[in-house]
Amino acid sequence: MKMKELHPSVRPYERMESSGAEALSDEELLAIIIRTGTKGRSAKEIASQILSSENNPDGLSGLNQLSISELSDIDGVGRIKAIMIKASLEMGKRSVTAFSNDNRVRFLSEEIACRYFQEKMSWLDTEEVQVVYLDTQKRLIAHHVLCKGTLNSVGVSNREVFRIAVKVNAAALILAHNHPSGDAKPSEEDVQATKELQKSGQLIGIDVIDHIVVGRGVSISMLKNGYMEEI
Numbered sequence: 001m002k003m004k005e006l007h008p009s010v011r012p013y014e015r016m017e018s019s020g021a022e023a024l025s026d027e028e029l030l031a032i033i034i035r036t037g038t039k040g041r042s043a044k045e046i047a048s049q050i051l052s053s054e055n056n057p058d059g060l061s062g063l064n065q066l067s068i069s070e071l072s073d074i075d076g077v078g079r080i081k082a083i084m085i086k087a088s089l090e091m092g093k094r095s096v097t098a099f100s101n102d103n104r105v106r107f108l109s110e111e112i113a114c115r116y117f118q119e120k121m122s123w124l125d126t127e128e129v130q131v132v133y134l135d136t137q138k139r140l141i142a143h144h145v146l147c148k149g150t151l152n153s154v155g156v157s158n159r160e161v162f163r164i165a166v167k168v169n170a171a172a173l174i175l176a177h178n179h180p181s182g183d184a185k186p187s188e189e190d191v192q193a194t195k196e197l198q199k200s201g202q203l204i205g206i207d208v209i210d211h212i213v214v215g216r217g218v219s220i221s222m223l224k225n226g227y228m229e230e231i
Contacts, residue, residue, distance in 0.1 A: 012024060012028040012029070012031045016028075016032065026047075026051060026059070027044060027047045028047070030060075031044040031046070033084055033085060033088045034047060034050075034081045034085065035084075038076050045076075046076040046077065049076060050071070050077060050085075055070055055071075055073065058182075061122075061217045063085060063089060064093075064123070068082045068083055106137065107134055107138045107139075107209075110221035110223060113132075113174050113212050114220075117176040117178075117219060118218075120176075121178040121214040122216060122217065122219070124178050124180060126180060127178055127180060128145055128177060129145075129146040129176070130144065130145050131146050131161060131164070131175050131176070133164065133172075133173050134172045134173060134174070134209075135169075135171055138172065141168050141169070141170055142164070142168045146160065146161065158196065161175075162200065162201065162204060165206050166206075171206065172207040172231075173206065173208055173209070174208075174209055174211070175194065175197065175211045175212070176211065176214060177211075177213060178214040179215050182216035184218050184219055184220040186213050186220065186225075186227050190211070190213060190222070191227050194208070194227065194228050197211075198229065207231040208228075208231070209231050210224075211228060
């Protein structure tokens with residue numbers, strides 16, 4: 001079925017206009033990028049095939065790993081669509097990199113924190129724990145890679161977290177770690193470690209305001225999703 005034959009409420013272009021880009025699925029966003037389908041197949045159908053192709057077992061996150069030639073080999077894609085996809089991915093990466101490298105950034109919302117750490121950590125192959133230290137206006141003072149490994153296996157030290165906070169005169173901090181498996185859902189260990197860290201911070205007057213868990217292409221704010229208390 002051609003895109004124009006779909007009901008307006010399910011067409012990607014119309015859905016983006018009415019609901020915003022964040023409401024669209026990966027398939028719909030990719031369909032907008034490649035614009036057109038082929039004979040007998042809509043852009044949305046080709047987008048679905050790209051995301052589930054044998055050449056691309058990792059779905060959306062795997063697109064960054066594919067070359068133009070590999071994308072071109074997927075049925076219905078070809079050279080031009082492959083170039084359009086790679087160009088769009090590169091623009092997205094540059095946009096986020098420019099944001100996360102801006103030392104004037106203020107962490108005024110969970111969305112900003114998720115976006116910042118998504119750029120820093122989403123493509124790491126091993127798990128890391130990172131912390132941003134903030135002033136009273138939630139402006140970035142310092143960013144530290146605290147350790148490599150899981151929260152459990154490396155034994156994240158509350159003392160070390162707050163030693164750095166005191167050293168840089170931070171009023172607050174945001175913790176983050178990544179799940180290389182791609183699943184951003186916090187584990188029970190993540191939740192417990194965060195609660196203990198937050199309690200320690202309250203004792204010395206340094207707020208642990210959020211903990212971001214970064215997966216492949218998605219990040220979860222533990223504060224926004226109710227895994228920790230708001231300070």
